[in-house]
Amino acid sequence: MEELELLEAVKKGDREAFAKIVEKYHDRLYFTAFGITHSSWDALDICQETFIKVFTGIKRVKDLSRFGTWINRILVNKCMDYYRKSKNLVIGEAVEKGTDEMGFSPEGIDLARAILSLNKEARTAVILRYYQGLSIKEISAVQGCPEGTVKSRLNNALKELRKKLCKGYEMEV
Amino acid sequence: MSCRRFRDMIEAYIMGEISPSERELFERHMENCDSCMRELQESGYVIERIRNMEDWVNIGKEVLAMSKKEIGKRAVKRKWVPGKLFPAMAACFCMTVAVLACSILAFPSFAASIAPRFPLVKSMVEAREENDQLKQQVEEIEKENEVLKLEIKKIKDVEIVQVNTSDTVSEEERYTIQALVIDFVRAQYRGDVEWIRNACTQEFAKHAEELVKDKKGEVVFTQITNVAKEGDLYLVFVRLNDTSSEDDADYQENFELVKENGKFLVSFVGLDA
Numbered sequence: 001m002e003e004l005e006l007l008e009a010v011k012k013g014d015r016e017a018f019a020k021i022v023e024k025y026h027d028r029l030y031f032t033a034f035g036i037t038h039s040s041w042d043a044l045d046i047c048q049e050t051f052i053k054v055f056t057g058i059k060r061v062k063d064l065s066r067f068g069t070w071i072n073r074i075l076v077n078k079c080m081d082y083y084r085k086s087k088n089l090v091i092g093e094a095v096e097k098g099t100d101e102m103g104f105s106p107e108g109i110d111l112a113r114a115i116l117s118l119n120k121e122a123r124t125a126v127i128l129r130y131y132q133g134l135s136i137k138e139i140s141a142v143q144g145c146p147e148g149t150v151k152s153r154l155n156n157a158l159k160e161l162r163k164k165l166c167k168g169y170e171m172e173v
Numbered sequence: 174m175s176c177r178r179f180r181d182m183i184e185a186y187i188m189g190e191i192s193p194s195e196r197e198l199f200e201r202h203m204e205n206c207d208s209c210m211r212e213l214q215e216s217g218y219v220i221e222r223i224r225n226m227e228d229w230v231n232i233g234k235e236v237l238a239m240s241k242k243e244i245g246k247r248a249v250k251r252k253w254v255p256g257k258l259f260p261a262m263a264a265c266f267c268m269t270v271a272v273l274a275c276s277i278l279a280f281p282s283f284a285a286s287i288a289p290r291f292p293l294v295k296s297m298v299e300a301r302e303e304n305d306q307l308k309q310q311v312e313e314i315e316k317e318n319e320v321l322k323l324e325i326k327k328i329k330d331v332e333i334v335q336v337n338t339s340d341t342v343s344e345e346e347r348y349t350i351q352a353l354v355i356d357f358v359r360a361q362y363r364g365d366v367e368w369i370r371n372a373c374t375q376e377f378a379k380h381a382e383e384l385v386k387d388k389k390g391e392v393v394f395t396q397i398t399n400v401a402k403e404g405d406l407y408l409v410f411v412r413l414n415d416t417s418s419e420d421d422a423d424y425q426e427n428f429e430l431v432k433e434n435g436k437f438l439v440s441f442v443g444l445d446a
Binding site: 161 | 231
């Protein structure tokens with residue numbers, strides 16, 4: 001069954017179709033949330049909340065062809081809510097202390113720290129662009145900002161990440 | 174095209190978003206420019222690491238599978254509409270109860286008119302009626318107290334509380350009548366039938382023997398009313414205690430007298446508890 005057909009079925013309350021959509025998007029959304037929040041348990045919560053909102057709100061979606069953008073927007077909004085609620089928490093503390101057993105592997109710590117050094121908007125744009133492979137236009141729709149802003153966020157972020165991750169990196173030219 | 178222009182294209186090139194013609198120009202420049210090539214490789218390295226982020230994260234497949242299962246369960250719960258409505262229904266119910274309770278407490282009359290059989294309303298109405306009755310009784314007692322002015326009076330050798338209920342008789346007549354009544358009671362306890370007979374009207378004198386008291390205790394006068402006059406009758410009540418051990422030791426005698434030829438005579442004596 002094509003995705004659009006599945007989504008139409010979900011709209012009618014078909015739980016099997018919903019399970020297929022969950023199967024298709026779940027891991028991708030989980031890692032996106034994890035890349036933004038750097039908290040494995042919170043990422044699981046955010047991911048679950050996102051799907052519940054999709055299930056209850058899909059009836060109101062008119063254009064299902066933009067489902068990918070819509071679900072990512074919900075996820076990103078949930079991540080931003082997480083930041084608001086976690087005002088007093090040091091985001092990524094578990095990464096630094098290595099207390100998050102499900103977090104980045106020791107080999108990925110440098111990547112985690114580099115991503116964490118970006119502000120949350122730039123971090124979100126980076127994850128959506130390079131992990132999920134969304135277009136600038138799609139990210140602009142997800143983040144609710146002009147495409148120029150997304151491009152500029154990505155340029156600056158890439159520069160920062162290069163500085164942090166490519167120190168001592170030898171090109172094999 | 175300058176290096177800057179090609180560097181701006183690096184991200185789009187890696188993401189596969191430039192046209193074939195631009196791609197050819199871009200690749201040619203990279204082959205001839207080491208610094209641009211370095212930036213391309215570094216950017217490619219960063220983007221590749223993020224793209225493969227899953228490889229750098231420790232999370233078991235079973236955790237992800239569990240999460241998917243949990244979503245399914247929660248979605249089923251969401252479908253159950255009554256469950257969703259329950260908090261709202263509970264809130265409405267609590268609000269109604271609260272409003273009703275406040276109305277009953279604040280406006281019992283209103284509550285009595287809309288829900289007279291409601292147990293709480295019923296008991297409140299009863300309590301209010303009881304309260305009204307008590308209020309009325311208190312008012313009556315207060316009125317009586319205003320009328321009843323008590324004073325200690327010495328009548329012959331007796332000091333007695335006089336209850337002033339009327340002022341229709343002159344003080345001289347009042348004293349005469351009260352003294353007569355006290356002597357009358359003493360005669361009753363003495364068993365002096367003759368004295369009693371002389372103090373009564375001719376008609377009532379026939380009952381003189383019946384008026385004698387068998388009790389032998391000492392009589393203590395506790396209260397006497399001042400004398401009221403109704404028509405030809407003079408009324409006076411005397412309260413006494415004969416100090417006997419009987420239950421009716423403390424009682425009241427109600428006297429009615431008439432004035433015949435300037436002399437007061439007892440025309441009737443009745444007992445009161």
